[in-house]
Amino acid sequence: MHDHENSERLASYADVLASELPDSWTSTYIPPEHKDDLAELVDRIWDLDLVAESLAHHPLQQASVLTRADGARLAVLHRHDERDGFLIAAVAPRDLPDEAYRDIHEPNGIALTDDPFLGAEQVAGDLLARYDIALTxxxxxxAQGVQPSQADRVVLTWQPDGGLAASPVGEKAGAVLATNGFVRDSAGVYRLNGDDIVTQARAVRDAGRQLDALGIGTALQHPSGGIAPAATPAVAAAPAVHASIARTR
Known part of the structure; x- marks a missing residue:
């Protein structure tokens, strides 16, 4: 049975916590009936210590998510060890590729006092600093493994998962890429997945034509730069080998 009192306590605590953290944060409560949202949150929690252990023994029933203006997120959870207070964990961004997390030490979560004002001091003095370093x-x-574009040429770089990426990209070129299915991630890289090769090829072809009309050339390259630039790629061929890289958190 859903514990309404505990839900209100969690949501209220998170609201105060968000208002006390540096910069601008908002708080959103996720109730037990929003199972898909809770499952997605568990998958993104960036922790291999205290919070991961808690979730391994106690499936997430509810949570509050704090979101900063730049998209950084923190998850506030109930503790289940007979102690007062809460747990808080960093949340990995949704829009970065798996390989972005390679060789990064997890910004493991911490236990918070039952007082949200003291809790905010704990977060600001510990977790936030480690989280911001990991995010950076x-x-x-x-953005690594992406051949840099120039003002008059957009370079599309093959990624290990078969997708394409371009960075940096000007405003006009970015608008063309976005119109043709590229998605700008939090690192400022425009990415087009390779799940459907036909769709990918069409998107590259159409984007190339539209960029050409603006006087902007396009090129397809591997991260090493081994493929010679082409004025306007007519068809995007899938790379010979797709390497599947699992994100570790």
């Missing part, structure tokens, strides 16, 4: 590293990694 992940976003940097996401």
């Amino acid at each position: 590293q992940a976003r940097h990694n996401a």
